[in-house]
Amino acid sequence: MTIFSPQTEGEIVDAVQWALSENAPVEVIGHGSKRLLGRPLQTEHTIALSSYSGVTLYEPDELVLSAKAGTPIAELESLLAANGQAFQFEPMDYGPLLAQPSGKGSLGGLLATNLCGPRRLKYGSARDHVLGVRVVSGRGELFKSGGRVVKNVTGYDLSKGMASSWGTLGIATEITVKVLPAPETETTLVVRGLTDDEAARAMAMAMGSSGEVASAAHLPANVAPRVIEGQLTGEAATLLRLEGFAPSVNDRAIMLKGLLASAGTIHEISRKTSRRLWREVRDVIPFADGTERPVWRVSMVPMEAYKLVASLRMGAAVDAFYDWQGGLVWLRMEGEPEAEAVRALIRKYGGGHATLVRASVSVRAALPVFEPQPAPLAALSKRLKQQFDPSGILNPGRMVAGV
Template sequence: MSIFQPKSEDEIVEAVQWALGANAPVEVVGQGSKRGLGRPLQTEHTIALSDYAGVTLYEPHELVLSAKAGTPVAELEALLAASRQAFQFEPMDYGPLLGQPAGQGTLGGLLATNLCGPRRLKAGSARDHVLGVRVVSGRGELFKSGGRVVKNVTGYDLSKGMANSWGTLGIATEITFKVLPAPETESTLVIRGLADDEAARAMAIATGSSGEVASAAHLPGNVAARVIDGALGGEASTLLRLEGFAPSVADRMTMLKNLLASAGEMADVSGDQSRRLWQEIRDVIPFADGTEQLVWRVSMVPMEACKLVASLRMGAAVDAYYDWQGGLVWLRMEGEPEADAVRALLRKYGGGHATLVRGPASVRAAVPVFEPQAAPLAALSKRLKQQFDPSGILNPGRMVAGV
């Protein structure tokens, strides 16, 4: 088994050209923090970008940052924080959920898996903030898309196409992102004791109001007990995050409390504790238990999510919590329920996407880890793979068997 650790863009091109010439499929990784995601690969060779790191451009006044693909996201976030800026899509860290240390994810992996966090409803995901990218395709050719300015309309936006490609189309070598000022202050309204369906209604009212809610989540009691060192207690907690200038946050907090006065007992969580709370929700810390117990990530119609969870609980032991106003459901399941059963219920309750994000390699090899695509979309994906990686040497089968 060979591990290539290129230190320059030219060496990345050479590694891909070698793999192409030898017809040798390769696994592409940064520091390997997301290896447990997707279908397990059967490759003898690896291209690891951990040595290809560093910031190539940062202009705080222009709100632009460029860095090499192997640069740790944690380092970039620290750099941005020093200028009171941030990635507004607050990329999650899969490391703890997958039994890896926190802070190991790289910029290339961030784009390849299209990361985001609880601010998704307001700020979007990685693909909504990428400005440009340099990529080595599976043909061993270097190309670039986009640029280093916020307004960029030249040609097809292939930089967004690299998002959520999981390293199957090409190897991003340098990526440029738009960055934005970090919120001056934040505070979270906690409504206690709501059932899942009641919480869904309360979150819908709040996000539909003029309160400018940045994030909305609901933690059932057993999950609420496992965040911020149990500070929420063991009672179900519906969470509404407000951000911005302090006077505005205070006014909007008062407005939400009046709007939802009949919902139940309320409390505030502010400052660093609020930030930590949403980080733990983002990184699925309640389910980061060091096991390979199955964890599903389900995106669906928000008001139907509690019905899906209730139906699943009729046949299996299920822990769940809701982010994105209920549009994102994190499920931890006892045993190994059939993926077809999960997806059948998903179709029953309005459709969406169910992704198996944690499980033993044997399970991930046996079931469709990602939501199966409809035939026309699957054909389009296959043609796209053929254009960028006709020999199928980059992360083969990571997303779909045989592709």
């Protein structure tokens, strides 16, 4: 087994060209924090980018940052915070959920898996903030897409095309992203005691108001005690995050309390505790139990999500909580992953997609981890793979068996 640890872009090109010459498939990783996501690979060789790290450009006044692919996200977030800025798409950290150390995710992994967090509805995901990339394709060729300004797209936007490719099309070597000012302050309104369907209606009302809610989530009564050291013990907690300048946050909080006065008891969690609460929602801390019990990430119509969960509970032991106003459901199954049941119910309740983000190696090898694509889209994906990696040497089978 060979582990390549390139320290220059040229060495990354050399590693890919060696793999091509030997017809030797390789696993591509940063620091390995998301290695347990996707289908298990059977490769003898690895290209690890952990040594290819560092910021290459940061212009706070221009709201732009470029860094090498192996640069830890935590390191970049610290740099941005020191300048009053942030990745407003709030990339999640899969480490705790996968029983790995936190803070090990890399910038390259952020793009490859298209990370985002509870602010998804307001700010989008990683792909919406990428300005440009430098990539080594599976042909062993270096190419550049995009640049360092927002309006810089001609022809195919390959910088965004690399998002959600899971390292199967090419190896990003340098990534340029748009950064934004961090909010001056934040507070979270917590509505207690709502059922899942009541919470769905309350979140929809809040998100549709002039309150400019940045994030909305619902933690059922059995999940709420698992965040911020049990401070939400007792009842379900419906969370509404407000951000911005302090006077505006205060005024919007008052307005929303009036709007939701009939929904239930409302209290506030502010600043530091609020930030910690949303980090724990983002990183799925309620299900970060050190086990391999199957965890699904389901994206679907917000007002239909609670129906999916209720139907699943009729036939299986399921824990669940809701982010993105209910549009993102995290499910933890006590037994088998129930892939067919989960996906059949998603189709029944308006459509969407489900990704199995945690399970044993044998389960991930046997099931379609990612939502199976319709035939025309699957054919397009194969053609795209053929264009970028015709020999199939980069993360083969990570997303779909045989591709």
